[in-house]
Amino acid sequence: MELVAAAVLAALVAAVLFCFIGIVPGTDETATLAPLTLIVVLWGFHPAVVLAWFMAGVVAMQITHCIPTAIAAIPGSTTAVPFIEHCAVLKRLGLPHVAIKKMAAAAVLGSAIAVPVALAAAKLLSPLGATAKAWAPLIFTIGAVVIAYFSSTRWVSLFAILPFALFIHGLQGIASAATGQRVFISIFLGIAVGPMVADQIVLLSKEAAQPIIRTAREEVKIGPDIQTGKRLFPNPLALLTRRQCTTIAWTSVLASFTFTFSPIGLQILLGESLTARIREVYQKSTSAVSIMNSLANATYIAETLIPLIAFGIPLSPTSLGPAAPLFHAPPRFTALEGSINNLHTLLSYQDFVIFSVLGLATGILVAYPLTMHYAWRLCVWVLKKVSHEALIGTFSGLIVVLAYYEAGVTGILIAMSIATFGGMLKKYLGVHIGVQYMCFYASPWIVQHLVK
Amino acid sequence: MPTNNDRYWNQYAEVWNDLVRIRDLALANVLGIVSGIIFYVISWYFLSHQGWAAPEKVRGYALFFGILGCLLSGWLSTRWFKAKRELVIGERSGFHEALIQMGVDPEKEMAAIKASPADNQRELGELGIMVDCGKE
Numbered sequence: 100m101e102l103v104a105a106a107v108l109a110a111l112v113a114a115v116l117f118c119f120i121g122i123v124p125g126t127d128e129t130a131t132l133a134p135l136t137l138i139v140v141l142w143g144f145h146p147a148v149v150l151a152w153f154m155a156g157v158v159a160m161q162i163t164h165c166i167p168t169a170i171a172a173i174p175g176s177t178t179a180v181p182f183i184e185h186c187a188v189l190k191r192l193g194l195p196h197v198a199i200k201k202m203a204a205a206a207v208l209g210s211a212i213a214v215p216v217a218l219a220a221a222k223l224l225s226p227l228g229a230t231a232k233a234w235a236p237l238i239f240t241i242g243a244v245v246i247a248y249f250s251s252t253r254w255v256s257l258f259a260i261l262p263f264a265l266f267i268h269g270l271q272g273i274a275s276a277a278t279g280q281r282v283f284i285s286i287f288l289g290i291a292v293g294p295m296v297a298d299q300i301v302l303l304s305k306e307a308a309q310p311i312i313r314t315a316r317e318e319v320k321i322g323p324d325i326q327t328g329k330r331l332f333p334n335p336l337a338l339l340t341r342r343q344c345t346t347i348a349w350t351s352v353l354a355s356f357t358f359t360f361s362p363i364g365l366q367i368l369l370g371e372s373l374t375a376r377i378r379e380v381y382q383k384s385t386s387a388v389s390i391m392n393s394l395a396n397a398t399y400i401a402e403t404l405i406p407l408i409a410f411g412i413p414l415s416p417t418s419l420g421p422a423a424p425l426f427h428a429p430p431r432f433t434a435l436e437g438s439i440n441n442l443h444t445l446l447s448y449q450d451f452v453i454f455s456v457l458g459l460a461t462g463i464l465v466a467y468p469l470t471m472h473y474a475w476r477l478c479v480w481v482l483k484k485v486s487h488e489a490l491i492g493t494f495s496g497l498i499v500v501l502a503y504y505e506a507g508v509t510g511i512l513i514a515m516s517i518a519t520f521g522g523m524l525k526k527y528l529g530v531h532i533g534v535q536y537m538c539f540y541a542s543p544w545i546v547q548h549l550v551k
Numbered sequence: 552m553p554t555n556n557d558r559y560w561n562q563y564a565e566v567w568n569d570l571v572r573i574r575d576l577a578l579a580n581v582l583g584i585v586s587g588i589i590f591y592v593i594s595w596y597f598l599s600h601q602g603w604a605a606p607e608k609v610r611g612y613a614l615f616f617g618i619l620g621c622l623l624s625g626w627l628s629t630r631w632f633k634a635k636r637e638l639v640i641g642e643r644s645g646f647h648e649a650l651i652q653m654g655v656d657p658e659k660e661m662a663a664i665k666a667s668p669a670d671n672q673r674e675l676g677e678l679g680i681m682v683d684c685g686k687e
Contacts, residue, residue, distance in 0.1 A: 125568030142664030489628030496621035
């Protein structure tokens with residue numbers, strides 16, 4: 100009972116915190132969820148509490164990220180980028196409040212469907228767990244090649260695998276020489292904040308900075324506050340059309356069976372293709388934003404729960420990025436160095452069911468009514484009061500403190516090196532963060548078998 | 552007289568998908584990193600040398616204080632460096648006018664709405680758009 104109370108408390112804190120982070124424009128899921136979850140893991144909370152925290156954070160962030168996306172047409176997070184165009188259309192039509200309600204309702208519906216399906220899928224796949232564990236290093240290498248091949252920058256991503264893996268291995272050598280052990284947090288977080296760091300490094304060169312210099316402040320146009328509905332927790336099904344509900348239902352189920360796909364890729368693929376034939380503007384845009392946001396939630400849930408329950412090793416883009424601290428966070432959790440000791444081994448199937456549902460329910464109970472009733476006021480407050488500089492400064496501090504916690508000054512230098520190299524690869528060559536993570540996990544196998 | 556260098560540091564730039572002033576960004580970064588590390592190191596020193604915490608828990612507590620330092624820096628930064636977004640709160644645009652601006656023929660749109668599922672039409676009706684769209 101104490102554990103349940105602790106989990107609810109942690110989920111409440113996560114829900115409030117990530118509601119706020121979701122509203123702040125541009126905050127990436129990996130760069131925010133991963134370090135903050137890592138902190139909760141390193142502080143020694145019970146694995147069930149950590150799971151509830153993560154689930155509440157995911158769903159809260161992916162409900163409130165709709166708010167700036169709909170009201171100001173600026174993405175609240177990375178998974179909000181695919182539906183920005185459709186949100187802009189609804190905003191021009193004077194209907195941002197409809198977009199918010201549809202997306203929030205879709206998020207609730209998508210999560211409610213994804214949880215039982217993902218739990219069942221994980222149970223079905225768990226017999227394959229032992230095989231997957233035995234072949235994990237090779238699977239990561241193949242995964243790096245597959246993700247690179249299917250990314251939009253196919254050839255350069257494939258080309259980058261070897262140099263990037265070697266670079267990481269070299270940094271691990273430096274870490275071993277300096278501290279006597281390999282590092283994880285410093286490299287992992289370095290990759291996560293790479294794009295943010297690369298943008299800032301570019302500012303150190305006046306010539307290179309020209310494309311991102313802005314001579315004037317751009318206006319962010321937002322419509323007036325439109326209040327509709329009085330119910331605290333409106334029925335999500337009543338906010339969507341029958342066709343939207345059925346599409347969300349089957350795409351959320353599908354997300355469990357495509358758990359190795361990129362969430363954003365799936366959002367674009369299904370969201371655009373399933374609405375391509377709708378001619379009417381309102382129905383097309385509301386359907387697209389609903390489907391895409393339900394998928395944002397469903398993919399994150401499925402991609403976290405399935406690898407965690409069935410395999411114990413990170414085998415999906417979400418588990419490689421935002422959810423990675425649930426798999427590997429030395430010294431507490433390990434998944435990459437032969438033995439597995441993480442939520443997979445520490446929680447029973449029943450625990451997974453109880454605490455993931457608990458986390459999601461708490462996240463929804465906080466974020467959904469908040470979004471339904473205070474979206475406009477919250478959005479205006481955040482856009483006016485929270486400066487982007489403060490946000491970047493805080494996250495820079497968090498990354499440096501965590502790297503220092505792991506390996507002292509060496510940790511900071513390693514995080515900085517990897518953020519510089521990885522960030523430039525992403526910024527100038529479009530090498531996706533998922534490819535970089537796979538390279539990181541595959542680097543021991545690559546060096547041992549291909550380079551030696 | 553501001554030098555070229557001053558002018559550069561006072562410019563705006565788009566970093567991580569939003570607008571910042573270069574000088575403010577640099578200062579916020581320094582503040583975040585320095586306060587995080589100072590809080591971590593000082594708390595670690597007192598916890599371990601004064602024996603305020605069990606040796607195996609010192610790093611965990613120091614991490615807590617380091618994070619506290621970062622959050623404090625974030626709070627100070629929001630006070631010192633104001634948000635650069637220029638908010639313009641406008642009027643709600645009409646559905647009909649917006650369609651024309653987007654190059655969509657309102658009549659064709661009306662026909663498409665009438666051919667759409669009943670619950671979609673009901674939604675548009677409740678929003679008052681069926682009337683708005685049908686007007687000349």
